[in-house]
Amino acid sequence: MKQLAICLALIGGSALAEPVEVSFTAPAALADAPVFWEALPIDITGTEGEVFPVASDEGITGPWTVALEPGLWQVTGLAGADFLNGQVTVAAAGESHEIAIEPPLPPPPYACPDVVVCHFTDSQTLIGFDLPQGWAADQPFVADLGGGVTADRVSVVFFEDAEGEGGEAWFLNPAEWYDEIGPCREVALGNLCTQNLGEVSEGAFQIIAPSLRRVTAEEAAAP
Numbered sequence: 001m002k003q004l005a006i007c008l009a010l011i012g013g014s015a016l017a018e019p020v021e022v023s024f025t026a027p028a029a030l031a032d033a034p035v036f037w038e039a040l041p042i043d044i045t046g047t048e049g050e051v052f053p054v055a056s057d058e059g060i061t062g063p064w065t066v067a068l069e070p071g072l073w074q075v076t077g078l079a080g081a082d083f084l085n086g087q088v089t090v091a092a093a094g095e096s097h098e099i100a101i102e103p104p105l106p107p108p109p110y111a112c113p114d115v116v117v118c119h120f121t122d123s124q125t126l127i128g129f130d131l132p133q134g135w136a137a138d139q140p141f142v143a144d145l146g147g148g149v150t151a152d153r154v155s156v157v158f159f160e161d162a163e164g165e166g167g168e169a170w171f172l173n174p175a176e177w178y179d180e181i182g183p184c185r186e187v188a189l190g191n192l193c194t195q196n197l198g199e200v201s202e203g204a205f206q207i208i209a210p211s212l213r214r215v216t217a218e219e220a221a222a223p
Contacts, residue, residue, distance in 0.1 A: 020093040023063040024075055026084060027101055034059025035077040035084065037066075042087070044071035063096065075099050108136035111161055117207060123220040125154045127189060130211035132204050136161035143175050151175075153190040158208055160200060168201040170194050170208060188212050 077084035112118035112131040140156035160167035184193040
């Protein structure tokens with residue numbers, strides 16, 4: 001029994017490591033900018049069981065020094081419009097890691113920021129649609145079903161474009177959809193589905209749905 005207890009103690013001592021103090025910095029371009037930091041553990045078990053995310057209470061100018069359990073962490077930072085993101089393996093006290101600025105996402109190919117309703121045609125899939133103000137659309141496409149087979153209907157995502165972040169959305173002919181996800185409605189080009197049917201999404205539906213149509217190559221090429 002004594003030998004078993006010693007073995008268990010050794011196993012426990014080697015499996016779980018104490019937190020170590022490490023630092024995270026932004027690139028030189030943001031050296032004077034306050035950064036709001038957050039570190040999320042990725043499959044880490046600490047000395048007291050579950051390990052929780054850690055965040056700075058305020059914007060930090062200069063290095064963010066924090067005690068973390070050794071292991072893999074997803075570290076993010078927000079400095080104004082700049083988003084920092086990276087995975088870091090924490091191993092020993094005193095480490096310093098620079099977290100890179102995430103490249104901005106490209107703007108959506110179709111967006112309606114300034115007028116009440118915008119009219120679009122897509123030359124790749126030969127469909128037309130309208131968008132309400134404040135909404136955008138990804139590039140329409142025909143899904144690849146595998147084995148050289150493609151879908152017989154066009155798919156596209158229409159979404160509320162709130163400073164680059166999607167809010168409400170409608171999905172035209174999603175590849176997989178279940179009743180538990182949300183309702184679908186039949187439209188001219190197939191089915192429009194949404195996860196959240198509320199005032200905003202309903203208002204957008206009233207503009208998008210009746211506008212969905214097939215167009216000719218000549219119509220799509222017209223300015």
